[in-house]
Amino acid sequence: MHPAKGFFDEWAGFYDANYEDQEIGDVEFYVNLAQEVDGPVLEVGCGTGRIYLDLLRAGVDAYGIDISEEMLAILEQKADEADLTPSVRQSDMTDFVPTRKYELIIVPFRTFLHNVTIADQKAALRQLREALVPDGRLVLNFFVPSFDVICETYGDPKTQSVTHRGDEYVVTDVSRIVDVCNICRISHEATTTIGNW
Known part of the structure; x- marks a missing residue:
């Protein structure tokens, strides 16, 4: 089991409360990117829907994967309350099987860094490449502390x-x-x- 799964399953109930007052400032960036493509978009690590639900509100053909069923359950509850229909599933980015090809794949908020070994990083990049159309875009976010x-x-x-x-x-x-x-x-x-x- 990927080490992030247990953490996010346990942390899911606190996740939104922990980040609601923080100015992350990336939602508009990802929504704008998604609106530029003519085809489906995949968010990797969609969690409780901080970005994903805004993609749906903007009319994006958006799909999502997350390693945590608990995080996805919260996303689905929030989507139901907002009368949105999510297309999300539990999956590990290092070994998920793409159900389609995507024009754009986004991996926001340092999610890729949960792959703490070089082997996992390479495995995730292989899977993401496999999920992209030939000229598709992969957008990753990293945090590199000074x-x-x-x-x-x-x-x-x-x-x-x-x-x-x-x-x-x-x-x-x-x-x-x-x-x-x-x-x-x-x-x-x-x-x-x-x-x-």
């Missing part, structure tokens, strides 16, 4: 408060370098604590 950021902040816990379904939680995030030779292998841990803090 050396100063790594030295100053990695290993130090960062906490924030999150309200989910009327309960308050403290979310602690710790970034650690797992492999100094392969800097893209960074571990993120998030824990929640119910109650007063």
Whole structure:
């Protein structure tokens, strides 16, 4: 099992609450890209629908995959509430079987970085290439922290408060370098604590 699956299955209920106040600012970018193509679009790591649902609202022929059934369940509930019809399925980007060819594949919000081994990265790129039409586009998002950021902040816990379904939680995030030779292998841990803090 891909290590991201268990994390996102457990984290799904808190995901939207954790990110709702953050200015990520990428939804319009991906919607505009998708509207430029004349054919289907695949979002890899569509999660709870932060971008995917806006693709549907914009009339894009959008499909999605995500490794977490729990995240997809939230996406489908939100789509139902918005009277949208999603075409999503649970799948791992390293070994999914494309059901069609896509004009555009997007992998937003550092999702590709959950492939922490070179073997998984290559496997995902092979699958994504297989899913594209011959002149299709693959758009990936990466986060490459500066050396100063790594030295100053990695290993130090960062906490924030999150309200989910009327309960308050403290979310602690710790970034650690797992492999100094392969800097893209960074571990993120998030824990929640119910109650007063």
